[in-house]
Amino acid sequence: MRVEAIPTVRIRDLAVRLGGRDILQGLDLDVQKGEILGIVGGSGSGKSVLLRTIIGLLPKFSGTIEIFGQNVDRIADEEVQALEKRWGVMFQHGALFSSLTVRQNIQFQMRETLNLSDRLKDEMADLKLEMVGLKKSDGDKMPSQLSGGMTKRAALARALALDPEFMLLDEPTSGLDPISAGDFDELIKTLQSTLGLTIFFVTHDLESLQTIADRTAVVADGKIVAAGSIKSMLNHPHPWVKSYFCGKRGSAVFNRKLPA
Amino acid sequence: MALLTGRIEKGGYCKITADGAWTAKNAHLIESAFADILAMTKAANSIRIDLKSLEELDTYGAWLLERLRRECTRSDIKVKFSGVQSQNKILLGEVAQLGLDQSSGLDDSSAKRVFPYYLDPLLKLLKNEFLHFFSMFGQVIAAAARMIIHPANYRITSTVYQIDRVCWKALPIVLMVTFIIGAIIAQQGFFHFRRFGADLYVVDMIGFLIMREIGVLLVAIIIAGRSGSSFTAELGSMKMREEIDALKTMGFDPVQVLILPRVLVLMIALPALTFLGSVAALLGSGFVATLYAGMTTELFIDRLRDAITMDHFWVGMIKAPFIGFVIGVIACAEGLQVKGSTASLGQHTTQSVVKSIFMVIIMDGLFALFFSAIRM
Numbered sequence: 001m002r003v004e005a006i007p008t009v010r011i012r013d014l015a016v017r018l019g020g021r022d023i024l025q026g027l028d029l030d031v032q033k034g035e036i037l038g039i040v041g042g043s044g045s046g047k048s049v050l051l052r053t054i055i056g057l058l059p060k061f062s063g064t065i066e067i068f069g070q071n072v073d074r075i076a077d078e079e080v081q082a083l084e085k086r087w088g089v090m091f092q093h094g095a096l097f098s099s100l101t102v103r104q105n106i107q108f109q110m111r112e113t114l115n116l117s118d119r120l121k122d123e124m125a126d127l128k129l130e131m132v133g134l135k136k137s138d139g140d141k142m143p144s145q146l147s148g149g150m151t152k153r154a155a156l157a158r159a160l161a162l163d164p165e166f167m168l169l170d171e172p173t174s175g176l177d178p179i180s181a182g183d184f185d186e187l188i189k190t191l192q193s194t195l196g197l198t199i200f201f202v203t204h205d206l207e208s209l210q211t212i213a214d215r216t217a218v219v220a221d222g223k224i225v226a227a228g229s230i231k232s233m234l235n236h237p238h239p240w241v242k243s244y245f246c247g248k249r250g251s252a253v254f255n256r257k258l259p260a
Numbered sequence: 261m262a263l264l265t266g267r268i269e270k271g272g273y274c275k276i277t278a279d280g281a282w283t284a285k286n287a288h289l290i291e292s293a294f295a296d297i298l299a300m301t302k303a304a305n306s307i308r309i310d311l312k313s314l315e316e317l318d319t320y321g322a323w324l325l326e327r328l329r330r331e332c333t334r335s336d337i338k339v340k341f342s343g344v345q346s347q348n349k350i351l352l353g354e355v356a357q358l359g360l361d362q363s364s365g366l367d368d369s370s371a372k373r374v375f376p377y378y379l380d381p382l383l384k385l386l387k388n389e390f391l392h393f394f395s396m397f398g399q400v401i402a403a404a405a406r407m408i409i410h411p412a413n414y415r416i417t418s419t420v421y422q423i424d425r426v427c428w429k430a431l432p433i434v435l436m437v438t439f440i441i442g443a444i445i446a447q448q449g450f451f452h453f454r455r456f457g458a459d460l461y462v463v464d465m466i467g468f469l470i471m472r473e474i475g476v477l478l479v480a481i482i483i484a485g486r487s488g489s490s491f492t493a494e495l496g497s498m499k500m501r502e503e504i505d506a507l508k509t510m511g512f513d514p515v516q517v518l519i520l521p522r523v524l525v526l527m528i529a530l531p532a533l534t535f536l537g538s539v540a541a542l543l544g545s546g547f548v549a550t551l552y553a554g555m556t557t558e559l560f561i562d563r564l565r566d567a568i569t570m571d572h573f574w575v576g577m578i579k580a581p582f583i584g585f586v587i588g589v590i591a592c593a594e595g596l597q598v599k600g601s602t603a604s605l606g607q608h609t610t611q612s613v614v615k616s617i618f619m620v621i622i623m624d625g626l627f628a629l630f631f632s633a634i635r636m
Contacts, residue, residue: 127358163320195319
């Protein structure tokens with residue numbers, strides 16, 4: 001089918017300027033349908049800025065962003081709203097609404113956009129909770145009562161509420177212990193294969209990059225300096241890529257699989 | 261397009277067909293068709309759900325299919341899907357596992373009730389309102405005592421900064437409000453007293469009222485709304501971000517570092533602003549007396565000098581630091597009670613202002629009794 005050929009996100013020559021400083025400049029990136037793309041880069045390199053620009057939280061200075069084949073500058077506000085229902089965003093600190101219970105957080109978008117019976121809404125919320133590995137009883141908790149790992153899971157459940165085709169995750173495993181982070185990686189992988197999601201995630205975590213990413217892109221100097229499989233990263237000439245993937249921590253993760 | 265149809269064939273075989281897009285958008289249509297289908301299956305003795313012509317399926321649709329399957333299933337009939345497309349297999353498999361454990365959190369709140377239920381809110385109120393207030397009251401006094409023993413530990417910079425915020429920056433609004441209220445009282449006085457020919461006594465009334473009550477009350481209410489609320493919000497968000505816990509672990513006492521300077525500053529700011537506010541109110545009433553009531557400036561000042569004694573001045577001023585102390589203690593106690601959520605921050609900020617204003621008025625009443633008892 002021809003539809004498959006259109007990338008979920010297509011970014012060309014993107015520039016973002018914040019406070020008179022160029023954060024991103026001349027950035028090109030495609031996110032293919034059904035892939036898990038991991039974005040890495042140093043602190044302050046603009047990974048999160050890229051994510052926030054894609055979802056329209058930050059204004060871009062120039063360039064084009066096409067999502068599901070639609071140029072976001074050229075379409076009307078209602079169409080942008082329709083686009084927003086097709087993606088789910090998980091923020092770094094969860095960004096759960098603190099005055100609502102976890103269940104109400106998950107149901108928030110359902111309540112506003114779908115005309116569902118109360119029973120179905122409750123069942124769907126429970127289903128999403130179970131999908132992310134939370135208990136039904138956790139749904140009645142307030143966000144302030146959750147541990148770090150549970151907050152991440154609840155945030156993921158909320159992002160999944162409307163069955164988006166495209167998920168954007170901002171540092172999904174940051175602040176989790178290695179075991180929880182590993183579980184969370186598994187969870188993302190499972191959800192992706194079950195629901196056929198396209199996933200764009202920003203991370204610092206080499207481990208999760210190796211476990212779940214189909215493709216990795218590196219942000220440095222305001223653009224994507226390298227994109228491809230982890231294997232191709234290990235031989236890349238760019239100094240930051242080299243020190244990231246072949247440095248002490250990188251080697252520890254990537255060479256483990258090789259025979260000693 | 262019919263999303264869900266059912267048909268009974270001979271021999272009690274029921275064939276349910278799902279077609280079209282079983283997605284979130286259509287979920288309510290699908291769900292409303294359930295009742296008919298379920299009624300139909302009552303007569304059936306074997307049921308099959310056919311998914312051959314399904315075009316789209318998401319978790320909503322998958323769950324509805326699973327729910328349909330579970331609801332049709334009876335002890336004697338096993339319901340199966342037929343014609344499952346390969347891309348939907350994983351999703352249906354996942355959904356089939358869900359919700360099987362019906363264990364939900366037990367509601368144990370009823371077991372804990374020892375007191376009669378109607379006493380609960382009252383006890384809670386007593387505990388929350390009074391205990392927290394007096395606990396903070398005691399901690400501030402203790403911190404003040406420690407400060408007197410070790411004056412070198414006192415935080416001068418913080419105090420000066422707070423005086424700038426609470427006192428100096430509040431001056432414009434305080435002067436404006438008191439000036440206008442002074443003018444309004446004078447205008448009303450002259451307007452109504454003129455009928456009895458009691459113009460001159462209006463000046464006496466203005467003098468007592470402003471020096472004893474209006475000056476300090478107005479300033480207290482402005483400061484409770486302006487600085488009390490900001491102290492609560494400030495300390496509350498510090499509590500939320502664990503900054504107060506950080507201070508504690510570094511060996512600082514949050515009461516000494518954060519709260520004592522704020523309370524002391526309010527005790528300095530209130531008398532100072534009361535004095536200036538009263539002057540502005542007298543000025544406002546003086547303007548009205550000369551411009552509206554046609555009194556000469558000399559006459560107004562003469563009457564004022566006769567009416568106001570040092571006692572009236574002190575009655576207003578003595579109250580001020582006590583009221584400042586109470587506003588500070590309430591604002592800080594509320595701030596430290598903020599829990600994790602933003603809603604709780606808003607709630608305690610409101611509580612802080614409401615309680616401060618309430619307490620200011622109660623204290624003013626008590627002082628009025630006290631001063632009349634000592635004939636001041």
